[in-house]
Amino acid sequence: MKKLSVIGCGLTGSMLADSLAAHMLSTELWFDTTFLDHDIVEVRNSPGNHNAVNGAGQKKAVVTAARLAEYGLPVRPISQRVTKKNSNLLLGDTDLIIGAVDNIDARLLMWEASSGINAIPYMDIGLQNFGFYVSWTYGDVDTMQYSPKASTKKKQAMPNQEKQPACELVATRLNAAAAVECAARSAMIFAFGHDPAHIVS
Numbered sequence: 001m002k003k004l005s006v007i008g009c010g011l012t013g014s015m016l017a018d019s020l021a022a023h024m025l026s027t028e029l030w031f032d033t034t035f036l037d038h039d040i041v042e043v044r045n046s047p048g049n050h051n052a053v054n055g056a057g058q059k060k061a062v063v064t065a066a067r068l069a070e071y072g073l074p075v076r077p078i079s080q081r082v083t084k085k086n087s088n089l090l091l092g093d094t095d096l097i098i099g100a101v102d103n104i105d106a107r108l109l110m111w112e113a114s115s116g117i118n119a120i121p122y123m124d125i126g127l128q129n130f131g132f133y134v135s136w137t138y139g140d141v142d143t144m145q146y147s148p149k150a151s152t153k154k155k156q157a158m159p160n161q162e163k164q165p166a167c168e169l170v171a172t173r174l175n176a177a178a179a180v181e182c183a184a185r186s187a188m189i190f191a192f193g194h195d196p197a198h199i200v201s
Contacts (some may be wrong), residue, residue, distance in 0.1 A: 001030055001031070001032045001074070002030075002031050002032065002095045002096070002191040002192070003031070003032045003033075003034070003093060003094045003095045003096075004020075004031040004032070004033045004034070004094065004095065004096050004097075004098065004187065004191070005033075005034045005036060005090075005091055005094040005096070005097045005098070006020075006033060006034070006035050006036070006064075006098045006100065007036045007037070007082055007097065007098070007099050007100065007101060007106075007110060008036075008037055008099060008100035008101040008102070008106075009035050009036075009037040009039075009060035009061050009063070009064040009100070010037070010039070010060065010100065010102065011176065012100040012125045012132070012176060012179065012180055013035070013037065013060075013064065013100035014060075014064055015176060015177065015180040016098065016100055016125065016180040016183055016184060017033075017035065017064045017067065017068055018067075019180050019181050019183075019184035020033065020068075020184045020187065021067075021068050021071055021073055022184075023184055023185070023188050023196040024073060024188075025071060025073075026196060027188065027192070027194060027196050029188065029191075029192045029194060030073065030074060031074075031187070031191065032074045032075075033065075033068070033073070033074065033075045033076075034075070034076050034077075034078060034094070035060075035061045035064045035065050035075065035076075035077050035078070036061055036077075036078045036079075036080065036082055036090060037059070037060040037061040037064075037079065038059075038061075038079055038080055038081035039059075039060050040057060040058060040059055040060060041056050041057065041058055041059075041060050041063055042056065043056045059077065059079040060079075061077035061078055061079045062077045062079060064077065065077035078090060082106075082109065082110070082113070083109070084109065084112070084113075087109070087112075087113035088113075091113055091114075091120065094120060095120070095121075095191065096120065096121050096122075096123065096187060096190060096191060097110060097113070097114050097120055097121070097122045097123070098122075098123045098124075098125065098183060098187060099122065099123070099124045099125065099126075100125045100180075101126075102126075102127070107124060107126070110122055110124070111137055114137060121136065121137070121190065122136070122137045123135070123136055123137075123183055123186060123187065124136075124137070125179050125180065125183050128172075130172055130173050131172065131173045131174055131175065131179075132172075132174040132175060132176055132178070132179035133169055133170075133171065133172040133173075133174065133179065134169075134170045134171050134172075134174070134179055134182045134183050134186065135169045135170060136170060136186075170182065170186060184196075
């Protein structure tokens with residue numbers, strides 16, 4: 001069974017969890033998924049956070065994993081902050097890392113961890129001034145920026161590029177729901193060679 005680690009269970013992470021669950025249930029292709037987040041759900045969390053309804057005061061990773069476990073999906077929570085010291089222990093046995101974090105320092109750590117642990121592919125869901133984006137980091141590739149509305153890909157420097165490793169930007173100018181759906185489908189295609197949007201009944 002393919003192993004997936006999702007880092008961050010806030011707004012995008014909680015939405016991603018539900019999108020992944022829907023695709024796994026519809027295709028019967030399963031990730032063994034670990035959700036990692038050291039933080040707790042707060043009442044002030046956005047109503048769009050799928051953990052905020054009944055999870056206030058509880059660990060985000062625990063609430064997220066419990067929601068998917070209700071469907072019988074193989075999940076486990078880790079309520080720890082991923083650091084340089086523990087990243088190999090927490091992430092070294094995974095096939096794919098998806099980051100749903102909200103700051104550049106956390107992203108840099110994920111990039112470093114993924115490149116240092118047998119070059120594990122890392123997918124990032126983030127928010128910049130043009131909206132949400134989804135990007136991949138897996139070895140040395142050109143930095144690309146791609147708009148779904150454009151007819152061709154074109155190279156363009158991303159903000160803070162001097163701090164970032166080479167990556168391939170899959171899509172940008174998305175809303176949160178479109179970004180997590182893009183990430184979930186990309187993960188299914190990467191792991192199983194199957195696009196869940198193309199289901200033959």
